[in-house]
Amino acid sequence: MNLEKRRAFFEQLKANNSHPETELEYSSPFELLIAVLLSAQATDVSVNKGTRKLFKIANTPQTLIELGEEGVKPYIQHIGLFNSKGRHIQETCRLLLEKHQGEVPQNREALEALPGVGRKTANVILNTAFGQPTIAVDTHIFRVSNRTGLAPGKDVVKVEEQLLKRVPKEFLQDAHHWLILHGRYTCKARNPECAQCIVEPLCSFKQKTGKGKVRGDI
Numbered sequence: 001m002n003l004e005k006r007r008a009f010f011e012q013l014k015a016n017n018s019h020p021e022t023e024l025e026y027s028s029p030f031e032l033l034i035a036v037l038l039s040a041q042a043t044d045v046s047v048n049k050g051t052r053k054l055f056k057i058a059n060t061p062q063t064l065i066e067l068g069e070e071g072v073k074p075y076i077q078h079i080g081l082f083n084s085k086g087r088h089i090q091e092t093c094r095l096l097l098e099k100h101q102g103e104v105p106q107n108r109e110a111l112e113a114l115p116g117v118g119r120k121t122a123n124v125i126l127n128t129a130f131g132q133p134t135i136a137v138d139t140h141i142f143r144v145s146n147r148t149g150l151a152p153g154k155d156v157v158k159v160e161e162q163l164l165k166r167v168p169k170e171f172l173q174d175a176h177h178w179l180i181l182h183g184r185y186t187c188k189a190r191n192p193e194c195a196q197c198i199v200e201p202l203c204s205f206k207q208k209t210g211k212g213k214v215r216g217d218i
Contacts, residue, residue: 003168092117104129135160
């Protein structure tokens with residue numbers, strides 16, 4: 001996909017949704033961090049179901065530590081891997097208090113030093129909470145980037161590198177959310193809705209369909 005097509009691609013996404021946002025519910029960088037930690041291998045819907053109640057009781061490192069691992073469990077036990085996530089939350093809260101005065105750090109190295117926080121989670125926090133032009137490549141963004149020809153790559157790091165080079169600068173801040181939402185609701189893995197896709201004319205996918213399923217989880 002050349003520069004002209006890439007620019008048109010994001011102009012279409014912007015015209016359809018000028019202010020894209022995460023579907024995770026939060027009111028502070030710390031709440032977002034906890035929500036993203038819980039969202040690994042889980043849906044945003046399931047995370048929001050738990051955090052709506054949890055954050056009313058405890059929404060700071062100190063209050064979550066006081067609630068304790070067992071106290072957190074009733075709010076997150078419907079979420080996959082809730083036991084390990086509960087431990088990571090407690091460990092993260094302790095480190096935030098010990099090393100960062102209870103605040104979420106605004107740099108990648110410090111974020112990735114927190115339990116359960118990898119590159120993708122760090123990118124989400126840097127982008128969504130702190131307005132940095134990062135792109136967290138999840139399964140949706142990986143699929144859309146390869147399928148459309150926007151930023152092909154064999155692994156998530158390569159796709160991230162390609163996106164940072166190929167997304168026009170004026171669209172970088174919001175590209176993360178546009179691509180996730182497009183992959184989640186239109187460019188689906190097994191049944192992409194090509195007939196309703198606003199960027200279909202710009203897409204290089206060879207198995208375009210609006211009627212049936214496509215093979216694989218590309």
